[in-house]
Amino acid sequence: MLILIVGLVIFFAVHSVRLFIPDWRKMAVTKAGLMTWRVRFGMLSLLSLGFIVMGYGQARLAPVWLWFPPVHMGHVTSLLMLVALFLLFASIVPKTMMKKVTGYPIYLAIKVWAFAHLLSNGNLADVLLFGSFLVWAIVSYAVFRRRDRKAGVKIEKASLRFDLIALTFSVASWFTIVLFLHEAVIGVAPFH
Incomplete structure (x- = not known):
């Protein structure tokens, strides 16, 4: 269950920044560049989805x-x-x-x-x-x-x-x- 929770926390943290800091994406792109921002965002999203899938699968076993x-x-x-x-x-x-x-x-x-x-x-x-x-x-x-x-x-x-x-x-x-x-x-x- 812990892996599922970690995955959810990472996913929602990454996907909720714009809720609290509306110009965050624009600032991150300006600072690091569009491609770097996309790679970082994509990697964190994939990591969180991996944790969610793995954690959910484990939780379904018990x-x-x-x-x-x-x-x-x-x-x-x-x-x-x-x-x-x-x-x-x-x-x-x-x-x-x-x-x-x-x-x-x-x-x-x-x-x-x-x-x-x-x-x-x-x-x-x-x-x-x-x-x-x-x-x-x-x-x-x-x-x-x-x-x-x-x-x-x-x-x-x-x-x-x-x-x-x-x-x-x-x-x-x-x-x-x-x-x-x-x-x-x-x-x-x-x-x-």
């Missing part, structure tokens, strides 16, 4: 159960993941209406992903992993939306056709994950 979710919650989680994937792709595809309306669909995607997985997983490692991501996404979304409103930031150009592209990618990804990847990588079939 789970500490807090509750036992009903079996049908796995189906609810799978359906919510379609929403999360749409929000994810809406943040990647440029000029989506979802991005114009919400500002940061990536944080909404993380919220839905984390909440969905909390519904169908009841051990301590799950609560640490998904609960911490849920709290982080809620805080990050609120901070960045407040900053944008204060600064008067608005996304002007957007088209529903880009949302349809995001939806297409999300449906294809969802089927791939549900039918193949989730069980192969995580060891759990979403529809069992």
Whole structure:
């Protein structure tokens, strides 16, 4: 469990600096250069993800159960993941209406992903992993939306056709994950 916690702490420390020091990235790039900043940020991100994956895998070998979710919650989680994937792709595809309306669909995607997985997983490692991501996404979304409103930031150009592209990618990804990847990588079939 300690490895999982260390990974989460590193991940959130690296990914939360802009919450508290908005110009940090610009200062770091000015001081060290763009490539150096990217390498450092990327290495810390990979290190934290490695710890998270390793720690979560170890914690699953000896789970500490807090509750036992009903079996049908796995189906609810799978359906919510379609929403999360749409929000994810809406943040990647440029000029989506979802991005114009919400500002940061990536944080909404993380919220839905984390909440969905909390519904169908009841051990301590799950609560640490998904609960911490849920709290982080809620805080990050609120901070960045407040900053944008204060600064008067608005996304002007957007088209529903880009949302349809995001939806297409999300449906294809969802089927791939549900039918193949989730069980192969995580060891759990979403529809069992």
